[in-house]
Amino acid sequence: MSAPQKSKEGLSSLQIIFLVVAGFLLLVAIGVGFSKSTAPSEDSAADERIAPVASVATESAAAATANAGKRSGEELFNSACVACHGAGVMGAPKAHDKAAWSARLGGNLKALAASAVKGKNAMPPKGGVGDATEEELSKAIDFMMK
Numbered sequence: 001m002s003a004p005q006k007s008k009e010g011l012s013s014l015q016i017i018f019l020v021v022a023g024f025l026l027l028v029a030i031g032v033g034f035s036k037s038t039a040p041s042e043d044s045a046a047d048e049r050i051a052p053v054a055s056v057a058t059e060s061a062a063a064a065t066a067n068a069g070k071r072s073g074e075e076l077f078n079s080a081c082v083a084c085h086g087a088g089v090m091g092a093p094k095a096h097d098k099a100a101w102s103a104r105l106g107g108n109l110k111a112l113a114a115s116a117v118k119g120k121n122a123m124p125p126k127g128g129v130g131d132a133t134e135e136e137l138s139k140a141i142d143f144m145m146k
């Protein structure tokens, strides 16, 4: 009875080794599968799927950034300055009122732009447009002076 028992034990040892090896291979397979699912190729597939939305979002952000510093005088005026300079509220020199503008700093555009950057009394610095450049402000003032 000892011989069959031995062979049975031997078989079960082989089975254990087989199971350990199989289990190890399974873990490796799962590991490979998992790393594949998070591999860059899968990510780029996801990038492709969200590409239309992502590019729209990026484009509009780029447009906003591209616009900053490149607004025309009229654009900046219409987006901000018009609130006060349109009707001349709080003593703001009215847009297109040449006399009112030439009375300010002798109508010197450079000096007026510098003043607009700093702000004056009820006039907020940069007319409240934080990202406006002095050049843009200058164009907006030029637009209001005419």
Ligand code: HEC
Binding pocket: 076, 077, 080, 081, 082, 083, 084, 085, 089, 090, 091, 092, 093, 104, 105, 112, 113, 115, 116, 120, 121, 122, 123, 124, 126, 127, 128, 129, 132, 137, 138, 140, 141
């Ligand atoms: C919240 C209202 C308001 C907004 C918005 C505004 N202004 Fe004014 N601005 C004023 C007022 C009020 C004055 C007159 C200030 C004073 O002389 O006491 C003024 C004066 C000025 C002056 C003359 C400054 C001086 O030294 O005499 C310039 C130049 C000017 N604004 C440019 C701009 C520009 C450019 C914008 C838009 C980017 C703008 N302002 C937006 C209210 C505003």
